[in-house]
Amino acid sequence: MPFINVKQLSGRSDEQNAEIARALTETYARITxxxxxxxxxxxxxxxxxHWTAGGETFAARRAKAAAEGS
Structure with missing residues (x-):
């Protein structure tokens, strides 16, 4: 039984997450x-x-980008 685990930054709607699951299921089934x-x-x-890259959280990166106007 295949198990696909998607980790992503929070903020997407329940509908978007459901569409991600549907699309992954359909694609995996079609290919395999x-x-x-x-x-x-x-x-x-x-x-x-709680998610970092290069030792910096994405929250900090977003705050920095907002302060820089980008």
Whole structure:
């Protein structure tokens, strides 16, 4: 049973997350021939304060970009 785990920054709507899960399921099923009922998808949202790149949170990056006007 395939399990697809998507981690993304929080902020997308429930409808967007559902469409992500549907599209991934359909694509995986089409490519592999696996029954869509046997494909599991988890969409996990991570707060920008808990996700970092280069030692800086995305919340800090957003704040910096807003202060710089970009």
């Amino acid at each position: 021939g696996v029954d869509p009922q046997n494909i599991w998808v988890a969409v996990e949202e991570v707060p920008a304060t």
